[in-house]
Amino acid sequence: MSDNATDTTLVWFREDLRVHDNEALVDAVEAGEEILPVYSFDPREFDTGMFDLPKTGPYRTRFVAESVADLRESLRERGGDLLVRRGEPEEIVPALAAEYDVETVFYHTFPATEEQAVESAVTDALDAEGVESRSRWGKTLYHVEDLPTSVHGIDDTFTPWRKSVERNATIRDQLSTPDTISTPDADPGEIPSPADLGVEPQETDDRGVLSFEGGEHAGTERVARYLFEEDRLREYKQTRNGLLGSGYSSKLSAWLTHGCLSPRYVFDEVKRYESERVSNESTYWLLFELMWRDFNTFQLLKYGDDFFASGGIQGKAVDWRDDREDFERWAQGETGVPFVDANMRELNETGYMSNRGRQNVASFLADWLEIDWRMGAAYFEAKLVDYDVCSNWGNWAYQAGVGNDSRNRYFNVVKQAKRYDSDGEYVRHWVPELADLGERIHEPWTLRDDAQATLDGGPDEGYPRPMIDMDAAHERLRNR
Ligand SMILES: Cc1cc2nc3c(=O)[nH]c(=O)nc-3n(C[C@H](O)[C@H](O)[C@H](O)COP(=O)(O)OP(=O)(O)OC[C@H]3O[C@@H](n4cnc5c(N)ncnc54)[C@H](O)[C@@H]3O)c2cc1C
Structure with missing residues (x-):
């Protein structure tokens, strides 16, 4: 916390369910004496979407709920808490901001149209109340502001894009995790069960490759297991087309998607593995796949709704x-x-x-x-x-x-x-x-x-x- 911090700030958590390398959290702690971390389960996410299909099924619902519980535990370990609510963020966030006299709301921005619409609704509502909002970027390995061109100028073909980024951009260092967080007295709220959200729970079949437990702790454990305990990264390029068992690929995607893992954390762990164990084509290939993840993200930023068009x-x-x-x-x-x-x-x-x-x-x-x-x-x-x-x-x-x-x-x-x-x-x-x-x-x-x-x-x-x-x-x- 900086010496002159006196305000209350609010962190609106979304697909950034972690305390490590989290710019919105770090900046909120820097700017505020007290921090109100908030997560809201948005009912629209559990509704039906295109072609009348459900938007979120049982496995992801469970994973998100576990990740939210894990984030709450990490914030509590640091003296704070996580306020969990059910409702549209554009209702919940401004209401909490008004109730706790919040000066500034920090959040991560995400590229997709629906997420951006929610963001605009939240920031408009905050603006109307005179509350400032500050967005941060944390989804990709390469920061959007560090790309060699603007998002609209990026190549539509992966290979030239990747080469130009590898040549001309650098990956930022991870931000340090706040040691202490002070949260005002507030009703923490219950984490809803899948049934509360209208989703019928389903047990994961034990024939599956992994049980995929949500949360930052489970995500960092998976990194440690795949890289260091099982020492699988050295052969990733040869095994990544496998079909059975947990070891043929990293299985990090769910934790990356929900922001339980920062891609920069994964990058740093791969670099540590390269210096402590081996650096080869396989170790590079995991980073290569993370570049695909970045590429898809920036393409959606570039094309917006066209990304979802039939053609x-x-x-x-x-x-x-x-x-x-x-x-x-x-x-x-x-x-x-x-x-x-x-x-x-x-x-x-x-x-x-x-x-x-x-x-x-x-x-x-x-x-x-x-x-x-x-x-x-x-x-x-x-x-x-x-x-x-x-x-x-x-x-x-x-x-x-x-x-x-x-x-x-x-x-x-x-x-x-x-x-x-x-x-x-x-x-x-x-x-x-x-x-x-x-x-x-x-x-x-x-x-x-x-x-x-x-x-x-x-x-x-x-x-x-x-x-x-x-x-x-x-x-x-x-x-x-
Ligand atoms: C039709 C289709 C749909 C897909 N849907 C998703 C999705 O919703 N979410 C998702 O994370 N991935 C998706 N992928 C990409 C890829 O299949 C998964 O990321 C990967 O299977 C996850 O397993 P892993 O973590 O063991 O991957 P690994 O092989 O260990 O790769 C490491 C990481 O690199 C990233 N990655 C790997 N391959 C790709 C790729 N082709 N595109 C973008 N990122 C990649 C992921 O974050 C992954 O965790 C999809 C691929 C196809 C063909």
Whole structure:
């Protein structure tokens, strides 16, 4: 706290659920004698969104609630507290600011349209009350103000953008975590259960890769385990296309998305690993993937609403199919294509899917079934524990051929299955009704007629036939 700090400041927490490297918190502590940290569960986040799909499903709801509880614990350890409320932030934040005579509100700004609309509503309401608001940037590895060009000038292709940033920009140091925080006497408020938020809770299937416990403590523990205890980073580039087990990739996405981990913290830990253990292509590759995360974020800042348009940022005219029944078969993992179904079932039962899986199921929906890619993106939005508006919509658009640098390339889902799940172990894990199939596990429709007979039932009686003629669809994709 600075010597002349006398005011009360408010920190409005959002997807920055951490005390480490948190500029809004650091600046609020610097400017205020007393700090009012606030988190509000916004009912709109638990409503339905595009295509009438829920916006937030059970896995992410649980993760956020755990992260909020963990943040409260960290603030209490420092002498403060976290006020938790339910309601629209534009109502809650100005009301608390008025009640506690707050001079300034600090918060992190986020790039997506809905988040920005909420931000504007909050700052307008504060302004009307004569309360100052100060926004900070904390989502990316590279600070938005340190990019070599303005956001509107950044390249739409990843590789030249990455190279120019690596050459011309530097990553800022992490900010130090405040030691003490003083919060005025206030009703801390209860952290709502999923049911309170209208979300039916769902246990994570124990076949999942990880239990994904929310919060900064669990996030930093995951970094320590993956890098130092299990020493997996040295082989990340070779293992990152894996499908089973916790170790094939970092699994940091959920903590990064909700701001339980600062990307600069992850960067510093990778650098420490490089100096203490090994520095190789794999250690660089994790940072390379964080650059993809940055790129998607800045692209959304650049394009705004176009990011969510059917023709994407390219404004392509594509006649997507809007077939709800076919979409449901995809969503429920009942397409009859084992690799696609295994991945969708993993998503439905755990809230997570590997990057390789995400690419394949997205291609199956957009390329093979020709269904509006935005239905898939909206479905992922509800289901993913690590849903990030920038990475999700950016990757979906890319896969659908309407995003950045898209070259209209489809995934041959059967070939991919044979390559990345060569022994069928992953499919057997999630589609147990195929457990007895041998080497044809990835294309059961090619089995002899008599064997096929046992697989002919509908979704309830056995494993379904493929929902499309795979050969004809492949022929069309090859020729497009
Ligand atoms: C259709 C589709 C939808 C996706 N939706 C999301 C999403 O909602 N949220 C999300 O965080 N990622 C998303 N991704 C990117 C990627 O699949 C996940 O970040 C990754 O699988 C998470 O696992 P991990 O943490 O073990 O990743 P690792 O392989 O260990 O990568 C480390 C980190 O780099 C970042 N990263 C890795 N790959 C990408 C990528 N392609 N784009 C952007 N950032 C990346 C993530 O923050 C990740 O935690 C999506 C990819 C596809 C193809």
